[in-house]
Amino acid sequence: MPTRRADNLARTATAPTGPPAAHPPPGPGYAISTRGLVKSYPGPDGTVIHAVHGLDLDVRRGETFAFLGPNGAGKSTTIALLCALARPTAGRATVAGADVLTQPHQVRRQVGILFQHSALDPDLTVAQNLHIHARLYGMSGRYARQRAMSVLETAGLTDRRRSPVRTLSGGMRRRLEIARQLLHSPGVLFLDEPTTGLDPHARAQIWEHLHDQRARHGSTLFVTTHYLDEAENCGRIGIIDHGRLVAQGSPHALKAAIGDDRVVLRTSDDTAARRIVGRAVPPDCPVTATVDGISLRLPDGSSWIPRLCAALEGHGIAVHAASATPPTLDDVFFHHTGRSIHTPHTDRRPTAPTPPGTTAESGDGP
Numbered sequence: 001m002p003t004r005r006a007d008n009l010a011r012t013a014t015a016p017t018g019p020p021a022a023h024p025p026p027g028p029g030y031a032i033s034t035r036g037l038v039k040s041y042p043g044p045d046g047t048v049i050h051a052v053h054g055l056d057l058d059v060r061r062g063e064t065f066a067f068l069g070p071n072g073a074g075k076s077t078t079i080a081l082l083c084a085l086a087r088p089t090a091g092r093a094t095v096a097g098a099d100v101l102t103q104p105h106q107v108r109r110q111v112g113i114l115f116q117h118s119a120l121d122p123d124l125t126v127a128q129n130l131h132i133h134a135r136l137y138g139m140s141g142r143y144a145r146q147r148a149m150s151v152l153e154t155a156g157l158t159d160r161r162r163s164p165v166r167t168l169s170g171g172m173r174r175r176l177e178i179a180r181q182l183l184h185s186p187g188v189l190f191l192d193e194p195t196t197g198l199d200p201h202a203r204a205q206i207w208e209h210l211h212d213q214r215a216r217h218g219s220t221l222f223v224t225t226h227y228l229d230e231a232e233n234c235g236r237i238g239i240i241d242h243g244r245l246v247a248q249g250s251p252h253a254l255k256a257a258i259g260d261d262r263v264v265l266r267t268s269d270d271t272a273a274r275r276i277v278g279r280a281v282p283p284d285c286p287v288t289a290t291v292d293g294i295s296l297r298l299p300d301g302s303s304w305i306p307r308l309c310a311a312l313e314g315h316g317i318a319v320h321a322a323s324a325t326p327p328t329l330d331d332v333f334f335h336h337t338g339r340s341i342h343t344p345h346t347d348r349r350p351t352a353p354t355p356p357g358t359t360a361e362s363g364d365g366p
């Protein structure tokens, strides 16, 4: 049920644009901790776009945290804020113990960032790409070589170290990008859609590599993805919509919170069946018509199936198929955002015009 969608829009549209409120300090001991984090941009006609809108988030050290949201929800902007690549409009955040506002250089040294688009030089070799990164981080020659050998081995790319990057497969390039971001041993690794465009085998390899990294070095992973099967394997998930965190928890807890199973019945007459089933279930259980038959959400759905079949057969309607399935992460996503993660999304609506005396920043976005 898209119960919170209208509410989200309303809250976005009435966002405060005045001076930042006082926020309690970020929680100690977390890899990532934010309080009231805001990033606003000027929109068209004097409006303000709240790309990130009062984010309160705690990610534990060593955790794999999936950050899900529709297009334009604010995921990349959040990563830019947390990596001290963009300055928050309001609020506070610490990453690996450093404050993004007052210690941006320290934050940047403590994080690795895998951007959506490749940052490798295709004409240089694997080793040369790593060497440039090592120099940027001020590593000495011998230490840099040691680290390069280590990350290449973990990435399974040791024997390709003299190959030009353009000769690598898409999956190998992604593994190399991750290896490069691990070169300076960051405490927190941000990965913006690390497997987009890869085939299932390469995706699985990347995840194996990431889980291995986490197990060996205790790295904290903050991952955005559109693949729900990948989010399913993360310790916790946060769902962001219109710049706000609308849900967070383990995949299991998020699904359990939705509660009801989806019951689908395919019958000889779905139009009549919809009416009859509608009368047999509680009034707050809408019955919808889908391509698979009629569909509704019920607690403990499988226990309802015999009753519903009996009611339908009592009216001379044959039931060809009946199923009850527990909520999926797509159901969770739909419940909190009002749309499927696979549905294309129109761009964010700007909010009300900026009142005099308030500002929204521009130009330093991701």
Ligand SMILES: Nc1ncnc2c1ncn2[C@@H]1O[C@H](COP(=O)(O)OP(=O)(O)OP(=O)(O)O)[C@@H](O)[C@H]1O
Pocket (backbone or CB within 6 Å): 041, 042, 049, 050, 051, 069, 070, 071, 072, 073, 074, 075, 076, 077, 078, 347, 348, 362, 363, 364, 365, 366
């Ligand atoms: N520099 C900028 N100036 C103005 N608006 C911006 C800027 N950067 C981002 N935005 C707006 O902020 C909102 C959030 O954008 P962001 O890129 O963070 O979303 P996202 O969740 O990463 O989307 P996607 O999944 O498509 O990558 C969008 O409406 C976007 O248009």
